Amino acid sequence: MSPSSGSDPGTSATTTRSRPSPRPRLERDRPRLTGRAAALLVAVAILVVMAIVPIGRYLDQRSAIADVERRAAELEAENADLRVEISRLHDPAELERLARSCLGMVGPGEVAFVIPGRTADRFTC
Numbered sequence: 814m815s816p817s818s819g820s821d822p823g824t825s826a827t828t829t830r831s832r833p834s835p836r837p838r839l840e841r842d843r844p845r846l847t848g849r850a851a852a853l854l855v856a857v858a859i860l861v862v863m864a865i866v867p868i869g870r871y872l873d874q875r876s877a878i879a880d881v882e883r884r885a886a887e888l889e890a891e892n893a894d895l896r897v898e899i900s901r902l903h904d905p906a907e908l909e910r911l912a913r914s915c916l917g918m919v920g921p922g923e924v925a926f927v928i929p930g931r932t933a934d935r936f937t938c
Contacts, residue, residue: 901907912918919925 902911909920917925917927
């Protein structure tokens with residue numbers, strides 16, 4: 814008996830292996846949720862819930878910082894206006910004008926005339 818005769822299937826030179834037939838796939842509309850996927854989904858949900866509070870605090874602090882910066886800018890502008898007024902009040906001519914108009918003062922040697930019924934508006938001084 815020769816190896817190529819093929820009379821004995823176990824002794825042939827070229828043995829063919831048969832592949833197992835693939836299992837039939839089940840047609841599904843949605844993917845199957847495995848245990849790992851469910852655990853991952855739960856972990857992500859927990860992380861999202863835990864992140865809500867810090868994100869809210871961050872947004873609150875960011876708006877508070879914006880309010881403080883806006884208020885600081887307003888105060889700086891007010892300080893600049895007050896510095897201008899201080900420098901104006903250091904001028905002797907302005908002091909004399911305010912003394913005459915608001916306080917009714919006169920210079921040495923000048924005569925003051927008072928008109929009855931007329932009062933100086935002290936709120937504009």
